[in-house]
Amino acid sequence: MNWKVPLADLHFGPDEYQAVRRVLESGWISMGPETELFECEFAEYLGVGHAVALSSGTAALHLALMALGIGPGHEVIVPSLTFVATVNAIVYTGATPVFADISSAEDWNVSPKQIEQLVTPETKALMLVHYGGFPCRLDRIKEIAVDRGLKIIEDAAHAPGAVFRGKKLGTWGDVGCFSFFSNKNMTTAEGGMAVTEDSDVAAALRTLRSHGMTSLTWDRHRGHSFSYDVVRTGYNYRIDEIRSAIGRSQLARLEENNSLRREITRTTRKLLAQEDMLSIPFPEEDLDNCSCHIFPILLKCASIRDSFMAFMKQQGIQTSIHYPPVHRFTAYADIWSGELPVTEDIASRMVTLPLFPGMNRDQIDLIASSVASFGRTMRNL
Ligand SMILES: Cc1ncc(COP(=O)(O)O)c(C=O)c1O
Numbered sequence: 001m002n003w004k005v006p007l008a009d010l011h012f013g014p015d016e017y018q019a020v021r022r023v024l025e026s027g028w029i030s031m032g033p034e035t036e037l038f039e040c041e042f043a044e045y046l047g048v049g050h051a052v053a054l055s056s057g058t059a060a061l062h063l064a065l066m067a068l069g070i071g072p073g074h075e076v077i078v079p080s081l082t083f084v085a086t087v088n089a090i091v092y093t094g095a096t097p098v099f100a101d102i103s104s105a106e107d108w109n110v111s112p113k114q115i116e117q118l119v120t121p122e123t124k125a126l127m128l129v130h131y132g133g134f135p136c137r138l139d140r141i142k143e144i145a146v147d148r149g150l151k152i153i154e155d156a157a158h159a160p161g162a163v164f165r166g167k168k169l170g171t172w173g174d175v176g177c178f179s180f181f182s183n184k185n186m187t188t189a190e191g192g193m194a195v196t197e198d199s200d201v202a203a204a205l206r207t208l209r210s211h212g213m214t215s216l217t218w219d220r221h222r223g224h225s226f227s228y229d230v231v232r233t234g235y236n237y238r239i240d241e242i243r244s245a246i247g248r249s250q251l252a253r254l255e256e257n258n259s260l261r262r263e264i265t266r267t268t269r270k271l272l273a274q275e276d277m278l279s280i281p282f283p284e285e286d287l288d289n290c291s292c293h294i295f296p297i298l299l300k301c302a303s304i305r306d307s308f309m310a311f312m313k314q315q316g317i318q319t320s321i322h323y324p325p326v327h328r329f330t331a332y333a334d335i336w337s338g339e340l341p342v343t344e345d346i347a348s349r350m351v352t353l354p355l356f357p358g359m360n361r362d363q364i365d366l367i368a369s370s371v372a373s374f375g376r377t378m379r380n381l
Contacts, residue, residue: 004316005363008183009356011257019245031210031238032218038244039193041251048171048195050202053244054209057157057179057192059237061089064175064194065125067204068151070095074124079110080325081343082129086155087326090127098123099327101340105298108132108281108346112140119144125151128173132322133185133291134282135164138172145173153177158293160185161258169291170195175205180243185258185291186250188243208234260357261292264364268295268353271368277304277375294322295355302348308374309351315370320352 023034035053043051054060070076072094078087080099090097100114108131115126126145128136145152152173156162159169160178170176180191194205210216212234215225239247265287269280278297282290299305312319325347327336353367 001318002316003318005318005354005359005366006356007318007320007352007354009358010182010187011253011357013249013253015249015252016246019249020242023241023245026241028218028221029241030217031244032221032241034241034248035239035244038239038247038251041248042193043195045251045254046168046171046176046195048168048176049197050199050205051193051195052202052205052209053239053247054192054194055237055239056190057155057177057181057184058085058089059209059235060177060179060192060194061086061127061153061155062092063205063208063235063237064153064177065089065093065095066208067194067196067201068125068153068174070124070151073122075120075122076125076127077110077115077118077123078127079129079131079343080327080340081108081131081323081347082155082326083157083323084326084329086127086129087332095124096122096335097127097332099336099338099340099343101342102131102346103137104342105279105346106281106283107134108296109134109136110141111342112137112144115141115144119148119150123148123150125153126173127153127155129155129157130159130162130169132282132296133159133162133169133293134286135159135162135169135289138164142172157181157184159291161254162291163289171197174198175201180247180250185261185293186247186254188239188247188250191239191243191247207231209237210234211236257357258291261355262287262290264355264357264359265290265292265295267361268355268364268367271364272297272371275371275375276300277378278371292355295353296322297351297353298346299349299351304378305349305351311374311377312353312370315366317367317370318354321347321350322352323347 039051074095103111154176156170157179180188212232215228
């Protein structure tokens with residue numbers, strides 16, 4: 001489909017092309033020096049002790065849980081309004097996901113009150129998701145975690161560069177997890193990063209990333225070791241040099257891209273402010289600290305969503321839904337029978353509009369005029 005305004009778009013410049021060429025010409029393409037630099041630069045940018053580059057955000061979530069000792073018999077509290085990978089990662093470890101509702105129609109992040117209600121003696125961790133790059137109520141949630149002795153894992157897939165109270169998201173909990181999938185604020189096509197202050201956790205992440213081995217092919221190539229032991233059952237969750245080199249270039253342009261996202265979000269919000277068929281979640285003032293990963297709107301009425309999305313498609317505008325709630329998927333029907341009224345209401349009425357740093361004023365205007373035109377049709381019915 002040839003969209004006039006796609007949902008997301010890539011933003012590569014000469015640096016990314018040069019980065020790929022540099023690696024191809026270096027003669028070393030699996031994990032090595034570019035990855036070490038990518039990890040150092042990412043850790044420095046976030047202001048955190050350790051960063052471990054991985055093959056995906058999902059791998060980061062899985063290894064974060066494993067490195068913190070989460071496994072069978074443990075419960076992990078998680079929102080249902082997230083991408084399914086957040087919850088799948090919990091299931092990989094043998095632990096049980098316990099779904100928490102979101103706060104309100106204005107705040108789509110997990111409700112601290114719900115978390116408090118769901119904690120049991122089996123709860124070992126909270127898996128937070130910063131929806132769209134808007135920070136969860138980290139101050140309150142941290143208090144609960146400290147009080148109850150719970151670990152915090154941040155799924156910061158939407159939130160590289162976002163900040164809460166002067167501290168970057170992903171650095172508030174025990175481990176922060178990032179995704180570099182192609183639609184993310186910074187991308188390596190596929191890729192991820194886990195960050196932590198704890199050097200034992202970082203060591204576990206590194207061991208688990210590469211089959212549980214004590215040395216890498218890169219170490220042996222450099223003559224740093226001849227052999228290896230396998231100290232636990234690990235995975236092949238390694239990134240490679242090509243993706244790490246692209247990641248370094250993308251990291252260098254992240255601040256600029258995030259501020260373009262914020263500007264476009266502010267303009268679009270202003271243009272849509274008078275539309276009575278919808279509301280826009282999260283307060284305007286929260287944009288200053290947000291990475292503005294996506295642009296969600298909330299329709300007044302669930303019954304108009306299909307016709308709205310079809311109308312936008314006719315105008316050449318791609319829309320989506322972030323997210324169908326995980327607890328409603330067939331795969332999760334067996335493990336969850338509770339109700340999440342706010343999540344279910346929001347998930348039935350939400351639509352994601354396009355947002356990417358290179359979006360031009362004509363594209364923004366087309367979105368706004370198309371929404372207005374649909375609104376007029378509805379009023380005249
Ligand atoms: C909230 C969230 N968590 C986890 C993931 C998984 O990341 P990845 O696709 O890199 O495995 C994604 C994105 O795809 C996501 O949006």
